Amino acid sequence: MCLGIPGRVVEIVDAEQSLAKVDVNGVRRVISVRLLADEGLVVDDWVLVHVGFAMSKIDEREAQLTLDQVKKMGADYLNEIDAFNSSQIA
Template structure:
């Protein structure tokens, strides 16, 4: 199962290439934020991450509620965290 998971933007690493470092449950990865480039992202903002792309900008309340609900999914949540942990943009 592939889910979207909330991540918090830590920094914009390359604005020209639309790349940002996000933190998802303590794991940090560089992802593409090109799909939400028109929403002026910055450090501290929350995004919904799926397969290395920010799909939507979300507010902190929605992010925290979604993370709490996902944690209750058990293995599906752990699988998503594992997939995020093994992903990288080259």
């Protein structure tokens, strides 16, 4: 199963290359935000992350609701967090 996990943007690492650092459940990784280039992402924005890519911009309320629901999925949530932990954009 492929899930999108909410992450909070904590740093714009390289605006020219569309890279940002996000925090997902306490784990910070650099991801591609290229698909959201027109969204004007800034620090503290929330995005839906899937395997190293921000797929959409979401608000904080939606992020919390999504996290609450995804955590109820148990093993699928843990597998997605593991996938996020192992993904890293160079």
